[in-house]
Amino acid sequence: MRQIYDKEKISLNLARLKTHGQNFEIVIDPDNAVKFRHGEADVREALKSENVFKDAVKGELASEQHMNKIFKTIDALKIAAIIIKEGSIQVNDEYKDKLRAEKIKTLTEMLIKNAADANTGAPLTATRISNAFREANVHVDIFKRAEDQLDDVVSKLRLVLPLTFEKKILDIRIPANNAARLYGFVNSQSKILDQAWLSDGSWSCKAEIAAGMIAGFLDELKSKTHGDVEVSVEKKVEEKKKK
Structure with a gap:
């Protein structure tokens, strides 16, 4: 006996394909269905029922x-x-809101880490980016990877928010007493382009970092070393062109 769902009481998450004049639907777990689309889950994990409707x-x-x-x-x-x-993929409003919030959060974190104010060079805050999303009426694709839509989002945000993705290279030298302990910190906050362990036990490197993150990075590095660190800005790195 087939089961009939009351539309007023239940909202199913579905994947639907209309082809050759026919309609085919499956009931899905939306998180795993999106992962399956990206090759990150098995099709069985994406299904709530192994039936085609x-x-x-x-x-x-x-x-x-x-x-x-x-x-x-x-x-x-x-x-x-x-x-x-x-x-x-047809999902209920609750899941749409959840996924949209997660996508905007990921995009915001990417911008905070990689971008800065083009006019002042100052780092961006989550509040300022959030306001720009609303002011520019930016639409995000809830089923598309954040990194795959970053260029489009940036193009729209630039209408109301001056953005630069300029990076700089820092020459860093940390004395032996802190070198091994702080290697992981520097590596997690920047891209290490070159490095060397010196004869006195100190560690030196060239690290590429977004311009907007430099101030916060240096403050934390100086705090962790109690000021016993040498840092100089070597040069600018050309901004990656955004479409």
């Missing part, structure tokens, strides 16, 4: 005849994989 809300299963004719198989897992990859 014509209408999931009504509990109407898809015709095996139609599936075999269109997909050349009646294997639900193989068909589900096609539906998730080629169809549209």
Whole structure:
């Protein structure tokens, strides 16, 4: 006996594919369905039910005849994989809001780490970026990786927020008493381009870092070494062109 869902009481997360005049739906776990699209999960993890429906809300299963004719198989897992990859993902409003907030948070963190105010060189704050998102009415694709839509987001934000992705190279030398302990910190906050352990036990390196992060990085480095560190700015690195 088929199960019929009350639309007023339940909101299913679905993947849907309309093809050859037919409608095919599967009930999904949205987090894992998105991961499956990106090759990060198994199709079984993406499914709440290993059934292919014509209408999931009504509990109407898809015709095996139609599936075999269109997909050349009646294997639900193989068909589900096609539906998730080629169809549209339909999720409830609660999940949309959750994913949108997570995507904006990730994009904001990327901007804080890599960008700065183009006019002053000052670092960006989460509040300022959040306000710019609203002012520029920036739309984010909740199913697209943050890094894959960063260029488009930056182009829109630049209408209301001056952004630069300029990087600088720092020459750093840390004395022996702190060198080993602070290697991990420097490596986590910058891109080490060159390094050497000197005969006196000290460690020197050339580290590339976003211009907006330099002030905070130096403050923390000096705090951790009690000022016993040598740092100089070597040169600017050309900003990566944003489309």
